Amino acid sequence: MKKLFKNCLFIAIAIFGVIAAGCGHSGYNGQLLGVLDRPEYSLEIPYGMVYVHSGTLHVGPSDQDVNGTLVQRPRSITVQGFFMDNTEITNNEYRQFAYWVRDSIAHKLLGDDYLLDPGGEHERINWEKEIDWNLEDNKDKLADLLYTPENSYWGQKAVDPGKLNYDFVWIDWREAAKKENRQKPRNQFLKNEIINIYPDTMCWIHDYTYAYNEPLTRNYFSHPAFDNYPVVGVNWKQAKAFTIWRTRFMSDFDRLNNKMSGDDFRLPYESEWEYAARGGHDNSPYPWGGPYLRNAKGCILANFKPMRGNYLEDGGVYTVKADAYFPNDFGLYNMAGNVSEWCEDIYFENAYAFTHDLESAISYVAKDDDKNAMKRKVIRGGSWKDIGYKLQCGVREYEFQDTAKCYIGFRCIQTFLGRSISDLQK
Numbered sequence: 001m002k003k004l005f006k007n008c009l010f011i012a013i014a015i016f017g018v019i020a021a022g023c024g025h026s027g028y029n030g031q032l033l034g035v036l037d038r039p040e041y042s043l044e045i046p047y048g049m050v051y052v053h054s055g056t057l058h059v060g061p062s063d064q065d066v067n068g069t070l071v072q073r074p075r076s077i078t079v080q081g082f083f084m085d086n087t088e089i090t091n092n093e094y095r096q097f098a099y100w101v102r103d104s105i106a107h108k109l110l111g112d113d114y115l116l117d118p119g120g121e122h123e124r125i126n127w128e129k130e131i132d133w134n135l136e137d138n139k140d141k142l143a144d145l146l147y148t149p150e151n152s153y154w155g156q157k158a159v160d161p162g163k164l165n166y167d168f169v170w171i172d173w174r175e176a177a178k179k180e181n182r183q184k185p186r187n188q189f190l191k192n193e194i195i196n197i198y199p200d201t202m203c204w205i206h207d208y209t210y211a212y213n214e215p216l217t218r219n220y221f222s223h224p225a226f227d228n229y230p231v232v233g234v235n236w237k238q239a240k241a242f243t244i245w246r247t248r249f250m251s252d253f254d255r256l257n258n259k260m261s262g263d264d265f266r267l268p269y270e271s272e273w274e275y276a277a278r279g280g281h282d283n284s285p286y287p288w289g290g291p292y293l294r295n296a297k298g299c300i301l302a303n304f305k306p307m308r309g310n311y312l313e314d315g316g317v318y319t320v321k322a323d324a325y326f327p328n329d330f331g332l333y334n335m336a337g338n339v340s341e342w343c344e345d346i347y348f349e350n351a352y353a354f355t356h357d358l359e360s361a362i363s364y365v366a367k368d369d370d371k372n373a374m375k376r377k378v379i380r381g382g383s384w385k386d387i388g389y390k391l392q393c394g395v396r397e398y399e400f401q402d403t404a405k406c407y408i409g410f411r412c413i414q415t416f417l418g419r420s421i422s423d424l425q426k
Helices: 002-022 091-110 136-141 214-219 236-256 270-278 421-425
Strands: 049-052 055-059 075-079 082-085 165-171 190-196 340-346 376-380 397-400 413-415
Touching: 049 270, 055 270, 075 270, 082 270, 091 136, 091 165, 091 236, 165 236, 190 236, 270 340, 270 376
Parallel strands: none
Antiparallel strands: 049 082, 055 075, 082 413, 165 190, 340 376, 376 397
């Protein structure tokens, strides 16, 4: 009987398997197996980033800070693990972005072999076709990207930074998530923007009226001597555009190589930034722990404005290399000093009084006609021109999103997908 039952069961399974195969579901045999042809995903830490494990951040004044208590209500915030750039984005890294924008515009101007499906519905750049900028046939076609003859300097033909406009699309997830918007078509939440991405090199002059900073205006972003220094003169919108480009740049490569990309690159929320800056030293005032700005040997531990203005005492008059000084215990360099860093959040003085205690965040992309108060974005970490107080992990500041300064840069993060690495190790 048992043998007969087994034979009947085998026949039934075999018959069902044929039926399933005929319906395009072969391999399931009637079982709940999930989709079988899903791509594999293997963890890959993006180059130049370090992992910051999940944890709980206790925000609030790091020291006896009377003013800080008004804008930093003590509370606990839980943060999901993420990858973070171990240094601020450097001039040379940002230059890769600028060159990509330049070359994408040049490819479109040249057309023909420089595009795939030119004039078609799926027209795109043929990155395999390199541009010869000195080729006579190319010079006339590329003229729209260069300075006009009356604006050239010493007769040099150079790219006009004012022409480096990045055309990109992003999704307004928060607007799409509203109940009243659930039935609206997706294109209602696709935001198209075109912004100029070249850093404001004039910031070294206009930030300081009575100071001679012209050499930095001429050289800081372009000269190889500053390649590994943090990029400055980038406003919040430009930093945001960089993260979108970086996501696209990596996802395009992964798609061509049949790989699954991780989450999008983005600017850190200030709770994530502060958690990363503390380096695992809960409630310590500085990334290295503290309580002082010097170590036991009297050496200054960051790039800022010591005492009454002895800028050179810490080893740098202005900015220093992005990996100068010792990293904190998460492996992050210059989370205090060197340049302040853009965060994703809009700035509210009482933000800690109403934000969620899980992944605290306040997102808002201000429109041009919004009030100035809605254009304030959080900056953190203090800079080379700031006094020691602003280097504390818990100090909150802001700048307007369309403002570029010679003391503000940024770094990117990428949310870790899945259970925290530190949890898995446990």
